[in-house]
Amino acid sequence: GENVEQHPSTLSVQEGDSAVIKCTYSDSASNYFPWYKQELGKRPQLIIDIRSNVGEKKDQRIAVTLNKTAKHFSLHITETQPEDSAVYFCAANPRGSQGNLIFGKGTKLSVKP
Amino acid sequence: SAVISQKPSRDICQRGTSLTIQCQVDSQVTMMFWYRQQPGQSLTLIATANQGSEATYESGFVIDKFPISRPNLTFSTLTVSNLSPEDSSIYLCSSSTGNVYEQYFGPGTRLTVT
Numbered sequence: 001g002e003n004v005e006q007h008p009s010t011l012s013v014q015e016g017d018s019a020v021i022k023c024t025y026s027d028s029a030s031n032y033f034p035w036y037k038q039e040l041g042k043r044p045q046l047i048i049d050i051r052s053n054v055g056e057k058k059d060q061r062i063a064v065t066l067n068k069t070a071k072h073f074s075l076h077i078t079e080t081q082p083e084d085s086a087v088y089f090c091a092a093n094p095r096g097s098q099g100n101l102i103f104g105k106g107t108k109l110s111v112k113p
Numbered sequence: 114s115a116v117i118s119q120k121p122s123r124d125i126c127q128r129g130t131s132l133t134i135q136c137q138v139d140s141q142v143t144m145m146f147w148y149r150q151q152p153g154q155s156l157t158l159i160a161t162a163n164q165g166s167e168a169t170y171e172s173g174f175v176i177d178k179f180p181i182s183r184p185n186l187t188f189s190t191l192t193v194s195n196l197s198p199e200d201s202s203i204y205l206c207s208s209s210t211g212n213v214y215e216q217y218f219g220p221g222t223r224l225t226v227t
Contacts, residue, residue, distance in 0.1 A: 001172075032214045043205065043218040044156065046114075051214070089155060098213040099144045103155045 002027040002094035006104025013080050014112050021107045023090035024072040030092040033066060033073045034101070039086045047088075048075070080111045115140050115210040117219035125225045126196050133192045134222045136206035141186035143209070146216065147179070150203040159204075162189045196226045 003026040013019050025033075034049035050057045050064045050073065057064050061080075066073040077084055087108050091101040116139040126132050136145065147159040160170045160181055168181040182190045193200055203221045210217070 034215070043220050046215060046217060049215065093214070099146060099161060099209050099216065100158060101146075101156075101216060102158070105155045 002030060002092055002102045004090060004092050004102050004104040006090050006107060008107060009105065010108045010110070012110045012112065015080060015082060017080055019075075019077045019080050019084070019109055019111075021075045021088055021090070021109070022072060023074070023092075023104050024070075025092040025102075026071065027092065027094050028071065029096045030094060031096045032093045033064070034091050035062075035064060035075050036089045036091065036103075037086045038089065038106075044089060077109075080109075082111050082113050085109055085111045114215070114217045115142060115208055117206065117208060117217060119206060119219040119222050121222055122220065123223040123225075125227060127227060128196055128198065130196055131192055131194045132196065132222075132224055133190050134204055134206075136189045136191070136219055138187045138208050138210075140210055143186070144213070145183065145189045146207045147181065147189070147191045148205045148207065148218075150205060150221070152202070156205065159191070193224065196224075198226045200224060201226045 005024045031052035036044035037047045038044045050066050061078045063076040087106045089106045090104040118137045120135045145162045148156045150156050158171050159174045160168045162168045162181045162183040164183045180192045205218050205221045207216045207218045
């Protein structure tokens with residue numbers, strides 16, 4: 001079955017620096033890769049996603065890149081701010097299924113002012 | 114995105130009892146999902162609940178322990194049966210609306226079993 005590996009598990013950056021979180025997946029049939037941000041005590045929030053027919057997608061300070069050949073995708077946050085501090089989860093849809101998501105273990109991002 | 118609510122937001126239950134969690138979506142959706150998030154951990158899919166058919170359970174989750182109902186296109190319930198302390202977790206429902214790939218989560222139900 002699908003396996004999603006996420007690195008690093010923790011990441012600490014200075015305000016204004018960039019942060020990069022990487023994920024790999026095992027199922028070549030996966031074609032949808034979302035990223036969620038979860039603040040302490042709150043629900044996961046979808047912040048950006050990418051489909052397998054696209055190599056990169058940007059939304060203001062956030063971007064996601066996908067390398068289908070290598071089966072990895074990354075989240076890039078530029079000009080980090082303290083409010084970016086949270087746990088970030090990547091996910092992939094096994095067997096290209098509509099709806100089912102397998103999540104990575106999460107990355108705790110701390111942005112120091 | 115749809116607005117998703119869950120009840121209760123938290124509960125403390127005794128070992129051996131059951132808890133039923135309700136999930137309500139403000140629009141009709143085809144697919145609803147139930148996840149478990151153990152303290153400090155990632156999200157694990159329990160089952161997919163489609164209206165008009167039996168829920169589909171993921172490996173490691175069984176209907177006797179986690180019975181699910183999906184009576185209509187806006188509502189689902191998850192029951193966690195025969196509770197043990199290991200069931201202490203946050204349970205979240207989610208749904209896809211319109212774009213069938215995008216999933217949005219409810220606020221979660223924090224269950225503590227004593």
